[in-house]
Amino acid sequence: xxxxxxxxxxxxxxxxxxxxxxxxxxxxxxxxxxxxxxxxxxxxxxxxxxxxxxxxxxxxxxxxxxxxxxxxxxxxxxxxxxxxxxxxxxxxxxxxxxxxxxxxxxxxxxxxxxxxxxxxxxxxxxxxxxxxxxxxxxxxxxxxxxxxxxxxxxxxxxxxxxxxxxxxxxxxxxxxxxxxxxxxxxxxxxxxxxxxxxxxxxxxxxxxxxxxxxxxxxxxxxxxxxxxxxxxxxxxxxxxxxxxxxxxxxxxxxxxxxxxxxxxxxxxxxxxxxxxxxxxxxxxxxxxxxxxxxxxxxxxxxxxxxxxxxxxxxxxxxxxxxxxxxxxxxxxxxxxxxxxxxxxxx
Ligand SMILES: Cc1c2[nH]c(c1CCC(=O)O)Cc1[nH]c(c(CCC(=O)O)c1C)Cc1[nH]c(c(CCC(=O)O)c1C)Cc1[nH]c(c(C)c1CCC(=O)O)C2
Numbered sequence: 001x002x003x004x005x006x007x008x009x010x011x012x013x014x015x016x017x018x019x020x021x022x023x024x025x026x027x028x029x030x031x032x033x034x035x036x037x038x039x040x041x042x043x044x045x046x047x048x049x050x051x052x053x054x055x056x057x058x059x060x061x062x063x064x065x066x067x068x069x070x071x072x073x074x075x076x077x078x079x080x081x082x083x084x085x086x087x088x089x090x091x092x093x094x095x096x097x098x099x100x101x102x103x104x105x106x107x108x109x110x111x112x113x114x115x116x117x118x119x120x121x122x123x124x125x126x127x128x129x130x131x132x133x134x135x136x137x138x139x140x141x142x143x144x145x146x147x148x149x150x151x152x153x154x155x156x157x158x159x160x161x162x163x164x165x166x167x168x169x170x171x172x173x174x175x176x177x178x179x180x181x182x183x184x185x186x187x188x189x190x191x192x193x194x195x196x197x198x199x200x201x202x203x204x205x206x207x208x209x210x211x212x213x214x215x216x217x218x219x220x221x222x223x224x225x226x227x228x229x230x231x232x233x234x235x236x237x238x239x240x241x242x243x244x245x246x247x248x249x250x251x252x253x254x255x256x257x258x259x260x261x262x263x264x265x266x267x268x269x270x271x272x273x274x275x276x277x278x279x280x281x282x283x284x285x286x287x288x289x290x291x292x293x294x295x296x297x298x299x300x301x302x303x304x305x306x307x308x309x310x311x312x313x314x315x316x317x318x319x320x321x322x323x324x325x326x327x328x329x330x331x332x333x334x335x336x337x338x339x340x341x342x343x344x345x346x
Contacts, residue, residue, distance in 0.1 A: 009315045010262050023070075024323030054127040209268075286317075286320070296332040
């Protein structure tokens, strides 16, 4: 039996204190992250520099002693490895060359060729696997095909994923061919991360919430199910966390529909509801609203306890509902961790 709390929770154990980590725990709210990023140059140079990417991954572990480290990289490195240009506009976010025609699709590289670009990421994983404290689990990750496709189709982030929905309406076969290529590459990418030492993998479907009805089944659940099955066939026992952000009532049934060991919840669902409707089927992760790490105070402690208490009856990994924001106060993270581990109330 492992002594890593994250792995125990993912295996279905109900623990007296849930393991804790945070989405975007290596990020701009930390002065040490900003200093390392400065040294690297820009964000992508940091992602492709194994020593520095490992360094920023270690930083929140050293500062807070989280139960898990998440590989420092980005979900958009994969479409870049498939041949799309990627760059980040400061203050605005990612930009990439678009895939909206058959000719664009034909220019993408075969899935097996992604390793060439992504080799530095695997090196980062190896450095982390060697250097993390023995009690800290290492999480690898990728974007889910739908979320990655929304960026590749729009060439940028979009509030409503309008361009991707428009492509579904206008040329569903092209959309599905793009999704299939991303899915195939994602399996190879996550599998290589597991070989390099990732002990858990997480699939980020940040824009799953804009898929409705049969499209949610076909483009969020089904790819997650196939990716999970393919990974478990290659790496027996590898735990998978699925994060169909914004799924709302459709979080119910996602364990069974995907085969994932844990479902990460955003803060759009109430913890009590999620305990009854989602945690009944297995481990859940989440779901404190990130803004409490900006505002702090009694509300931070109360909300943290409310989340912990709601999920205390089953396997739970404490986390935020989405990433920590750059304006968060690092001291509020300490208070949140104390509220989870110390059980201090209100
Ligand atoms: C949609 C998405 C992306 N990237 C990611 C997602 C899915 C999760 C989510 O919904 O947020 C996932 C991601 N991005 C990053 C990580 C690293 C691991 C971690 O600490 O969580 C992970 C797991 C680093 C990052 N990825 C990014 C940063 C900030 C870059 C910087 O240092 O300037 C970090 C730390 C940049 C990024 N990367 C992306 C966007 C839209 C942006 C710009 C928005 C922003 O600036 O926050 C794409």
